Amino acid sequence: MDFKSRIKKLRTIMKEKSLDAVLISNFENQYYFSGLKAITYSRPILILVTDKETSLIIPTLEENHAKDKTDVDHLYIYHEVKDKEGAYSYLEQVQVMLNTLSSEMTIGIEYNALPTQITLMLKEFGSSIENIEKDITEMRAVKSDEEIEMIKESGQLVSQALKESVENARQGISELEMDYFGNEYLFKEVSKKYPDSTFDYFVMSPSGIERTNMPHVFSNSRKLEEKDIIIHSRQVGLNGYRAECERTMFIGEPTEKQREVFNVMVESQQAALDYIKVGVTAKEVNQQALDVIDKAGLKEYVVHRTGHGIGIGVHEEPSLRFDNDLELEAGMVFCIEPGIYIPGVGGFRHSDTVVLTEDDTVLITEYPRDIESLIIR
Numbered sequence: 234m235d236f237k238s239r240i241k242k243l244r245t246i247m248k249e250k251s252l253d254a255v256l257i258s259n260f261e262n263q264y265y266f267s268g269l270k271a272i273t274y275s276r277p278i279l280i281l282v283t284d285k286e287t288s289l290i291i292p293t294l295e296e297n298h299a300k301d302k303t304d305v306d307h308l309y310i311y312h313e314v315k316d317k318e319g320a321y322s323y324l325e326q327v328q329v330m331l332n333t334l335s336s337e338m339t340i341g342i343e344y345n346a347l348p349t350q351i352t353l354m355l356k357e358f359g360s361s362i363e364n365i366e367k368d369i370t371e372m373r374a375v376k377s378d379e380e381i382e383m384i385k386e387s388g389q390l391v392s393q394a395l396k397e398s399v400e401n402a403r404q405g406i407s408e409l410e411m412d413y414f415g416n417e418y419l420f421k422e423v424s425k426k427y428p429d430s431t432f433d434y435f436v437m438s439p440s441g442i443e444r445t446n447m448p449h450v451f452s453n454s455r456k457l458e459e460k461d462i463i464i465h466s467r468q469v470g471l472n473g474y475r476a477e478c479e480r481t482m483f484i485g486e487p488t489e490k491q492r493e494v495f496n497v498m499v500e501s502q503q504a505a506l507d508y509i510k511v512g513v514t515a516k517e518v519n520q521q522a523l524d525v526i527d528k529a530g531l532k533e534y535v536v537h538r539t540g541h542g543i544g545i546g547v548h549e550e551p552s553l554r555f556d557n558d559l560e561l562e563a564g565m566v567f568c569i570e571p572g573i574y575i576p577g578v579g580g581f582r583h584s585d586t587v588v589l590t591e592d593d594t595v596l597i598t599e600y601p602r603d604i605e606s607l608i609i610r
Contacts, residue, residue, distance in 0.1 A: 234379060234473075236304065239266050239372070244284055246368045253338035255282045255365055256355075259346040261545045262369055264473060267303045270431070271295050277323050277348070280305070281330060290326045293317065327351060331358045341365030370550045374542060375564040381588055383474035384544065384566055386427075388586055388597030391469040391478045394419050395600055398438070398467075402609050404459050404484050408438040408452035415467060427471065435468040435547060445481075445580030448537060448572060459485045462579040468547060475543050477568045478598040479584035482607040490578055494531065495604050498581040501525035501571045502602070505539050505553070509567065509587060510594050515557035522571035523555075531573050540569045543586060563591045 243266065247255060257263055257280040264270045267289070271278055276292040288307040291299050296310055309326040336359035342352065344364045355362055376384065394415035401414040415436065423432045438452045439445050440463040448464075457463065466479040481495060501522040508521040519539040526532055538554035543566055551559050553567060570584035583602055588595045601607065 234268060235377070236266060236268050240282060240287060242372060243282055243369075246365075246372075247282070247284065247341065250341065250363065250365075250368075251339060252341045252363060252365070253283065254334065255341040256280070256347065256351075257282065257343065257369075258348070258351070259343050259369075262343065262346075262373075264545055265369075265373055267305065269295075269299055269302045270473060271298060279327065279330075279351070283334075288330060290323065290330060292323075324350070324354070327354060331355070331360075334358075334360075336360065339363060341368075343369070373544060373549065374551055375562055376544060376566055376588075377564070380474055380544065381564070381566070383472055384476050384586070384588065385597050387469045387471045387474055388476035388478075390419060390422065390471060391467050391476050391586075392598045392600055393422070394434075394436075394469065395465060395467050395478045395480060398436075398465055399480060399482055399600070399607070402457060402463065402465075402482065402484070404457055404461075404609075407454045407456050408440055408463075409454055411438050411457065411463075411465070412436045412452050419469065423471070430472050431470075432472075433470040436466065438463055438465045439580075440484075442577060442579045446574045446576060448574065448580065448582070457484050461485075462487065462491060462581075464580055464582055466582075466584065468543075473545055475545070475547065476586040476598060477543055477570075477584050478586065478600060479570060479582055480600055480602070480607055481581045481583060482609065483604075484609050486608065486610075487604070488578075491581075492604060493529075494573055494575060494578060494581050497526060497529040497531060498571065498573050499583065499602055499604075501539075501573075502569055502583050502585070505569045505571060506585065506587065506594070506596065509553075509561070509569065509589070511561055511563050511589050511591060513561055515551050515553050515559045515561060516555055518561075518569075519553045519555055519557075522569075526571065526573060531575070534573045534575045535571070536574055537572060539571045540567050540584075542566060543568050561589055563589055565589045 279290040286306040290309040398415035461484040505522040522539040540553035542549035572582035574580040
C-alpha cells in the first residue's frame with residue numbers, strides 16, 4: 234500500500250485546516266497511515282504527523298515490528314524491563330515527544346479514540362485541539378484500486394468459506410463445528426495461494442429461533458437440530474482488507490411463516506442491491522430495503538441499518554441508515570444486509586459485499602440466496 238501518498242494527503246488536509254500536527258490513536262487509522270498492525274490492548278501506540286516528519290510512540294516489544302513495517306522518522310520507545318535506556322512509561326514518552334513541539338500548536342485528534350488523559354496532557358502543554366476524525370473517515374471511505382483488489386480477493390475467499398460451512402452443515406453438529414469447515418478451507422487456501430500474507434477472519438453461526446433473533450452472538454457448542462434456522466455470517470481480511478458474506482439457512486423444512494419472511498428479506502436485499510450506485514444517497518439505499526419490509530407489514534421487526542462500509546474495519550463508515558445524507562462515490566465498498574428478527578419465528582439476514590465504480594455496482598461475494606438452495610435436507 235502507498236502509505237506515503239496517504240500521509241501526503243493528510244498533510245494537505247492539515248494545511249487546509251491550519252493544523253500543525255495530527256495525533257493518530259485509532260489502531261485502524263494507524264494501519265491505514267503506516268502499515269503497522271499491532272496488538273494494542275494493554276500497550277498504547279500513537280502516531281504523530283507534522284508537516285515534515287512522522288513519529289511513533291511504541292513499546293519495546295513492537296520496536297522491530299515498527300522498523301520492519303513502517304517508514305517513520307522517529308521512534309519513541311517505552312520499556313517494561315529494568316535498566317533499559319530511555320523512558321519506562323508510555324506517558325513519559327508522550328511528554329518527551331510533546332517537548333519537541335511548540336506549546337502553542339494546533340493538533341488534530343480523533344475525539345472518539347484518543348484517551349482523555351492524553352487530551353488533557355495536550356491542553357496542559359498549551360496546545361489547541363481539533364477533531365480530525367471526519368476527514369480521515371472520508372479518506373478511508375473511498376478505496377484505491379489496490380485496496381479494492383485486496384477486498385475482491387477477500388470476497389472470493391469468504392464466499393468459498395461460506396460455501397464449505399453451509400454445505401457441510403447437518404443436524405447433530407455444533408455451531409462451532411459448522412464454522413470449522415469454512416475455517417479449514419481458509420487456513421489451507423491462504424497458506425497455499427498467498428505467501429507471506431496476513432489473514433484474519435470473523436465467523437458466527439447462531440442457530441435456533443431465539444439465537445437468530447440476536448443479530449450479533451458468537452457461535453457456541455449448541456448442536457444443530459431439525460427445524461433449526463441458522464444465520465451463518467463470515468468476514469475475511471486478506472492483508473488487512475475485508476469482505477463479508479452471510480446467509481440464512483434451515484435444517485429441514487422451514488415453516489410457511491419462515492418462508493414468507495425469508496422471501497421478504499431476500500426481496501429487500503435485492504432492492505438495495507439494485508438501487509445502490511454512485512450518486513444516490515446512503516439513506517435512499519436504506520429506504521429501498523425498508524420499503525419492501527414495510528409493505529410486507531414487518532417494519533417493527535427491523536432493528537438495524539441496511540448496510541455499512543467495509544475495508545480495514547469490520548464495520549466502517551459510510552453507514553446505510555435513515556439519517557445519512559451522504560452521496561455515494563466511486564471507490565466506496567458496502568455490505569448490504571437488511572435484517573428481520575421476529576420472536577417465535579427467527580432472524581433472517583443475508584449479506585453481500587459490493588464495490589461502487591463510476592459505471593457499475595460490482596457484487597464481489599457469491600452464493601445462492603434463494604430458499605431452496607439454503608435448506609439442508
